[in-house]
Amino acid sequence: MAPTASSDWRPGASLETLKLRAGTLDRVRAFFSDRRVMEVETPLLAAAGVTDPHLENLRTECRLPGRAAPVPLYLQTSPEYAMKRLLAAGAGPIYQITRAFRDGEAGRLHNPEFTLLEWYRPGFDMHDLMAEVEDLLAWLLGTDFCDRTTYAAAFVKHAGFDPLLISDDELRESMRQLGLNASAAERWGRDDCLDWALSEIVAPRLGVERPLFLCHFPAGQSSLARIISDENPPVAARFELFINGIEIANGFEELCDAGELRLRFEADNRARRARGLEAAPIDERLLAALEHGLPACAGVALGFDRLVMVAARCGRLDEVMAFDTSHA
Amino acid sequence: MATYSTNEFKAGLKLMIDGDPYNVLENEYVKPGKGQAFNRVKLRNLKTGRVLERTFKSGDTCEGADVVDVELQFLYSDGEFWHFMNPQNYEQIAAGRTAMADAAQWLKGEEICVVTLWNGVPLTVQPPAFVNLKIVETDPGVRGDTVTGGSKPAKLETGAIVKVPLFINNNEVIRIDTRTGLYSSRVKE
Numbered sequence: 001m002a003p004t005a006s007s008d009w010r011p012g013a014s015l016e017t018l019k020l021r022a023g024t025l026d027r028v029r030a031f032f033s034d035r036r037v038m039e040v041e042t043p044l045l046a047a048a049g050v051t052d053p054h055l056e057n058l059r060t061e062c063r064l065p066g067r068a069a070p071v072p073l074y075l076q077t078s079p080e081y082a083m084k085r086l087l088a089a090g091a092g093p094i095y096q097i098t099r100a101f102r103d104g105e106a107g108r109l110h111n112p113e114f115t116l117l118e119w120y121r122p123g124f125d126m127h128d129l130m131a132e133v134e135d136l137l138a139w140l141l142g143t144d145f146c147d148r149t150t151y152a153a154a155f156v157k158h159a160g161f162d163p164l165l166i167s168d169d170e171l172r173e174s175m176r177q178l179g180l181n182a183s184a185a186e187r188w189g190r191d192d193c194l195d196w197a198l199s200e201i202v203a204p205r206l207g208v209e210r211p212l213f214l215c216h217f218p219a220g221q222s223s224l225a226r227i228i229s230d231e232n233p234p235v236a237a238r239f240e241l242f243i244n245g246i247e248i249a250n251g252f253e254e255l256c257d258a259g260e261l262r263l264r265f266e267a268d269n270r271a272r273r274a275r276g277l278e279a280a281p282i283d284e285r286l287l288a289a290l291e292h293g294l295p296a297c298a299g300v301a302l303g304f305d306r307l308v309m310v311a312a313r314c315g316r317l318d319e320v321m322a323f324d325t326s327h328a
Numbered sequence: 329m330a331t332y333s334t335n336e337f338k339a340g341l342k343l344m345i346d347g348d349p350y351n352v353l354e355n356e357y358v359k360p361g362k363g364q365a366f367n368r369v370k371l372r373n374l375k376t377g378r379v380l381e382r383t384f385k386s387g388d389t390c391e392g393a394d395v396v397d398v399e400l401q402f403l404y405s406d407g408e409f410w411h412f413m414n415p416q417n418y419e420q421i422a423a424g425r426t427a428m429a430d431a432a433q434w435l436k437g438e439e440i441c442v443v444t445l446w447n448g449v450p451l452t453v454q455p456p457a458f459v460n461l462k463i464v465e466t467d468p469g470v471r472g473d474t475v476t477g478g479s480k481p482a483k484l485e486t487g488a489i490v491k492v493p494l495f496i497n498n499n500e501v502i503r504i505d506t507r508t509g510l511y512s513s514r515v516k517e
Contacts, residue, residue, distance in 0.1 A: 054363055104335070104386070105365070107357025181382050188385070195363035196383060203360075223362045240361070250361045303361075 012318040012327060021308045021320060024140060028097065028117060028304075031139050037093040037119060042082030044099060048283035049074035051268035052223065053275055056103035058112070075101035078301055079118050080224070081286040084254070087120055087297060088289035095119035097304065108316050109246060109306065111324045117307075120299040126237050126253045129298040130213050133241060133249060137211055141311055147212040151235070154214055158202045163194050164218060164233050191220050207242035215239040224261070225252035241302070243310050251300030258290035331389045334367040342374070342395035345382065349374045349393035349446045357386070374444065374451050393446065400443045402435045410435070410453070412443060423450035431455045433488035434506045455506045460515045461485055462501050469497035479511075 011018070032039065049057035055077045061070035076082070078100050086094055100116045121129055130148065137143045155163040161174045168190060175185040175193050178201050185193070206212045215238070219227050222236030237253035255261055262282070269279040308320040318324035332341060337355040344350070350371035359365035365386035372379050374395060384390070400412035400421060409422040410432060423443065425432075427450040431441065434455045442454040466482035479491040482502075490504060492511045501515040 052362070054359075054365065105357070105359060107359075110357055110359060179381075184383060184385075192364045192385065195360055196366060198363070199358045199360050199366060200368070200383070221362060247361055301361075 008327065011322045012324055013320050013322055017308070017312045017314065017320055018322060020312050024304075024308055024311060025097065027140055028136070031136055032095045032119070035093075037095050037121075038091065040083065040086060040091065040094045040096050041098070042076075042079045042086070042096065044076055044101070045073040046076055046082065046283075047071075047073065048081070048281050048285070050077045051265045051272070051280045051282065052077075053268055053271040053277060056277075057280070058101045058103045077102050078116055080299070080301070081283050083118065083120055083299070084286060084294055085289040087122065088292050088294045093119070093121050106325065111305070111317050111321065113325055113328075114317070114321075115304040116301050117304045118299065118301040120254075120297050122295040122297040124298040126215065126239055126251060126298050129251055129253075129300055130215070130239055133213075133251070133300060133302070134211075140307070143211055145210065146241070147207075147210055149212065149214060150216040151214055151218065152216065154202050154206060155197065158205045159197050163197075164235070191218070194218065194221070203242060203247060204245040207244055207246075211241060211243045211248075213239050213241055222255075222264075223252070224255050224264070226255050239300075246306055246310070247303075248306050248310070249300050249302035251298060253298045254294065254296075256290060256294040256296060258287050261290055262287055329394050330392045332392055333389050334369075334384045334386050337367060337369055337384075337390075342393040343371065344391040344393045345371065345373075345380070348376075349395050349451065350380065351395075353379065359386070374446065394448075395444060395446050395451065397442050397444050399440050402437060402439045402441055404437060405432070405435075412441065412450075412453075415440075421445070421448075421450060423453055427451055428453050430509075431506075433486055434459045434461070434504065436461065436486050457505065457507055458503055458512060459506055460501050460503050461488070463492070463496065463498055466492065466496065466498055470494045 029039065045062065057074040057077060060073055060075065062073050063070045079096050079098050083094060083096060095118065097115065097117050099113055101113050103112060105112055134146045137146065152162055152164050155161060159178060166174065171190060171193055172185045176182055178197060180196060206214060216235040217238045219234045219236055222238060225236040225238035227234050228237050239251045240247055241249040265282045272279050305317050305320050309317060312320055314320050332343065337352050339352055339354065341352040342349055343352060350373055352369060352371055354370040356368045357365065358368050367384045367386055369382050369384060370379060371382060398414065401415050403411045403413050409424060410428050412421050412423065431453040439456050439459065443450050444452045461484040463482045464485050467480050478494045480494055481489050482492040482496060483489050490509065490511055492502060496502065496514065503512040503515050505512045
């Protein structure tokens, strides 16, 4: 694995894989052009970052005319906020293929810099959007159709408990039985335990026969999704796509209420402080756009590198990137 | 001892887990797109050799283990302890039977061994990959038989018993691969 000096300059992806990657980009653009979805470009550098306690922005500074001190700017973890501002301005259906940046994320399936395909559909609910993702997969990978299951049903099937109804004590006991070390099972919070069980136990068994949509996440993991309050208990109108156990995409029926979004940002920042992290500045321009009015819509972010991984039958992200960050 | 964050975990780092010293073998980063990141870490218990898989939340810390590998020269055994000397400073260190494990049977004196010390006490002893030892007891050699591939047991000067080819005689010196415990070649003196 250790690179030798003589081969260290070479690309991580084969030229064949890079051609497949380029062809896939062409086909994605053809798919959206055919459906009259407009391609947009939004800033990688923005005044606000993300409040999500599980995401860290990379930061830089920029000297701007008329400003005594350099202005801090955040490399975007996804184009979500800017694209929602375009939607509020009446852009209609839009998509973007862009780089996204996440500090500290590096591994077999992660690179601090990666490519996202993100799109928004005014008037769609999450089922309409899942159907469109299904069409895109058919177009790119030749897959027939996708399976659909709920977060709760997948846990019952693969982890042996209902994640929405299980008590905290029973959850700890289940974690131990599933192989989590006792000291961690004692200390971790509910969502940490569920995240662990999803990553280590449930996800590896999802999307093995054909791509699978996992939907209706616990309300505590809603992120920026609308809550479906007539379900008992309430769940998030959120879905994820899995292929061969790998998480490929994450979609929402978008939360459009500015007041509720501000509350979630503030809750995120409380969670950040509780973890000893710096609170993140709240994106007031996004909130102002929601005040103006975000049309009811659904949106999804798809990890383009991981999609190419599936298409190229590669096992690692660095095998589908020209140069991953450790070779950049 | 220093503490290490999961970000610093890499193969070879020595950590204390549940009171025992461990060596990190692998560290895999696992993260759902919207959720807690984890490090799935594979570690080897340096006392028992057993491999453990342990999941940490990314950013968690763990106490380092004061474990170092040093090259020491074997001096002699008193039956209970095996005595080594550091050729740099002539300091002497004794290893017990548990630490010696299979290494004891290959040592007669003066070999340079890699001794893993935990808080200054030998945890494991790794003999040289190859040692030359004299045969003290074996059936008489069969002259000219170098091809049939048969073997017979032979007792070495250290007491170890190894399988040797049929043509090998008493009092001959042979070369042994200590990693496999197998006869390697004849040594002409």
